[in-house]
Amino acid sequence: MSYKLEKGAPASMEGRLEKEIRCYSFLDTQGVEYWRCDHADANANTMEDCLIIDSILEATVCKNLFLCNRQHTQFYLLMMPGDKVFKTKELSSQLGCARLSFASPEEMEQYLDITPGSVSVLGLMNDHENKVQLLVDEDVLLGEYVGCHPCINTSSLKLHTKDLFDGLIHAMHHEKIVVKLVGTEE
Numbered sequence: 001m002s003y004k005l006e007k008g009a010p011a012s013m014e015g016r017l018e019k020e021i022r023c024y025s026f027l028d029t030q031g032v033e034y035w036r037c038d039h040a041d042a043n044a045n046t047m048e049d050c051l052i053i054d055s056i057l058e059a060t061v062c063k064n065l066f067l068c069n070r071q072h073t074q075f076y077l078l079m080m081p082g083d084k085v086f087k088t089k090e091l092s093s094q095l096g097c098a099r100l101s102f103a104s105p106e107e108m109e110q111y112l113d114i115t116p117g118s119v120s121v122l123g124l125m126n127d128h129e130n131k132v133q134l135l136v137d138e139d140v141l142l143g144e145y146v147g148c149h150p151c152i153n154t155s156s157l158k159l160h161t162k163d164l165f166d167g168l169i170h171a172m173h174h175e176k177i178v179v180k181l182v183g184t185e186e
Contacts, residue, residue, distance in 0.1 A: 003056050005035050005158065019113050023122050023150035027157075030171055035158040036150070054082075059145035059158045064119040066112070066132075067091075068103040075103055075111060079121055079146075080137040080181055087181070091135070094179050113151065120149040121164065122157075124172045134169065134176045141165065141178065 009024035010016065027034050037056050054061045065078040065086060074097070080086065088100050105116050111131050112123030124134060140146060146161045159168070169176055 003037050003039050003053065005037050005056050007035050010036065017152055019151040020155065022125070026125050030168055032163040032168065033160065036155055038155045040154040053156050054147070057147045057156055057158045059147040060140055060143035061147040062140055064121065066103045066108050066119050067100045068107065069100060070098050072103070072107065075107065075132045076100065076135050077121065077124065077132050078135045079140050081139050084137065084181055090181055091179060118149050118151060118153040120151055122148055123151055124174045130173060134174050135179050136176045137181045138178050
């Protein structure tokens with residue numbers, strides 16, 4: 001597997017999904033600098049694939065979790081460093097809500113137009129009714145770059161952290177809530 005980091009959108013959109021094309025169009029319209037690594041043969045499904053892609057991106061690659069409350073009336077997209085362990089109790093106490101759980105794949109598609117394995121902050125551009133609240137672990141904000149998918153896990157993007165959180169999030173009509181997760185095993 002040999003992957004290459006390329007600047008901007010692909011020259012040809014042939015064979016790409018509409019939601020991926022919308023991501024590139026959105027990023028280009030916003031005038032932000034970004035890099036792309038295509039890895040259709042890997043799909044970033046295994047830790048080995050992710051480690052190879054992470055080394056190419058040289059960015060904070062996040063674990064993205066789509067969560068909801070027990071009643072499935074509040075939805076959250078949590079971005080946290082990939083090396084942290086998620087503990088629902090830790091996050092629930094910070095939000096002052098009952099225990100959170102993973103939202104269903106159907107809810108993920110309904111609100112973010114994303115399927116499991118492809119969860120990305122860029123899916124918020126598809127949440128036109130603002131049903132999903134973005135939660136960001138404070139450590140994600142420390143890196144110069146952040147990595148994410150263009151709503152499909154056959155490519156990964158590298159964005160300036162500042163561009164994402166100071167511009168793109170607002171352009172998607174969302175705000176972030178910063179949380180502090182210890183994320184260690186007990």
